[in-house]
Amino acid sequence: MGGRVLVTGASGFIGNYLVKEALRKGYEVWAGVRATSNLEGLQATNIHLIELDFAHPSTLKMQLTDFKETHSKWDYIIHTAGVTKCQDKNDFDRGNYKATKNFIETLSGLDMTPEKFVYLSSLSVFGPIHEKKMLPISENDTPKPNTAYGISKLRAEQYIKELPDFPYLIYRPTGVYGPREKDYFLMAKSIQKHLDFAAGLRKQILTFVYVADLAQAIFLGIEKKEICRKSYFVSDGNVYSSRDFSDLLQKELGNPFVIHIKCPLFILKIISLCAEFIASSSGKSSTLNGDKYKIMKQRNWQCDITPLINDLGYAPQYNLAKGVKHAIEWYKKEGWL
Incomplete structure (x- = not known):
């Protein structure tokens, strides 16, 4: 295929x-x-680095102008830059919606709009829907995000879609895991310490996608010229329980003895709000907070990937068992576990 591609959020x-x-x-x-940014993993000589300040349009314009003078523009842009944890909830809007808007407006003003602009969104833009019937979330459903993160991602999506003739592709992955991922890694650390924690007593349906399969979906979209101005959900096509994930972690870690705890949601809510208050008081962000509680509370994380399969020929290569095996092997090799 070839061509010049920019990946924002490249240190993530x-x-x-x-x-x-x-x-x-x-x-x-x-x-x-x-x-x-931490540039670990971006040291290869064939990787070109460019600093981009999405929060300040004037600075961003200078940075992009400097690039344009010597390289014209990128053929493709994959915009993964954004924020997932914030002390101030308004920072989600600034880091996900306003930053994306600043970027696209600056590209347009400099005549640097690429052939395709890939925006990495999230299944969280749809919020807790079909919680009773447990049906897969589809493109025909109405988004009802209930977190600051989900709302900010939805605002960015809506802005992009309203741009006339803008060549976008939007991907909404479910839980993405694999080498270097840190949130699911904490679950592996917990299992290694003999403790498995699950949120809520009622059944929860989870979905996952290994990072290599997400990459497959993104590059299929880039390489199919006729596919444009589309939005896709991304998962491995299967559904799981939280216990499925912990059992696989336990297996790959050598089957340590594990105590399984199911925390009632009302207790989890109290813990989450207290953790958020303590972190905020000390000027930090907390992994456990009010928004995280809403995510853990949500029971239905199914999504319909049929359009992704039909339009792009997407064929997931990693189910959860295979993906967890590869991820744990990497964590062990790199000394994380």
Whole structure:
């Protein structure tokens, strides 16, 4: 395929993987980073780094202008940059919606709109729907996000879709895991310490996608010229319980003795709000907070990937068992476990 591609948020878990996959596929790869980004994993000589400040349009314009003067523009942009944890909930809007808007407006003003602009959104934009009938969430459903993160991602989606003739593709992955991922890694650490924690007593249906399959979906969309102005859900096509995930972690960690705890939601809510208050009082963000509680409370995380299969020929290569095996092998090899 080839061509020049920019991956924003390249220092993050997903962005870092996409950079390496783009290199493997023969693209000229540019990694968009912040001034404060950790550049571990982006040291290869064939990775071009570019600092991008999405929060300040004037600075961003200068950065993109400098690039345009020597390279014209990127053929493809994969925009993974954003925020998932914030002390101030308004930062979600600034980091996900306003930053994306600033970026696209600046690209347009400089005549640097790419052939395709891939926006990495989230299944969280739809919120807790079909909680009684437990049906897969589909493109025909009305989004009802109940978290600041989900709302900010939805605002970015709506802005992109309203742009006339803008060549976008939007991907809404469910829980993404794999090497370098840190949130699911904490679950592995907990299992290693003999404790498995599940949220709520009522049945919860979960979905996952291994990072390599997400990358497959994204590059299929880029490489199919006729596919444009579309939105897709991404999972591995299967449904799981929280116990399925913990049991697989336990197996790959050598079957340590594990105590399984199901925490009632009302207790979890109290713990989450207390953790958020303590973190906020100390000027920090907390992994456990009011928004995280709403995510853990949600019972239905199914999504319909039929359009992704029919339009792009998407064929997931990793079910949860295979993906967890590969992820744990990487964590062990790199000394994380």
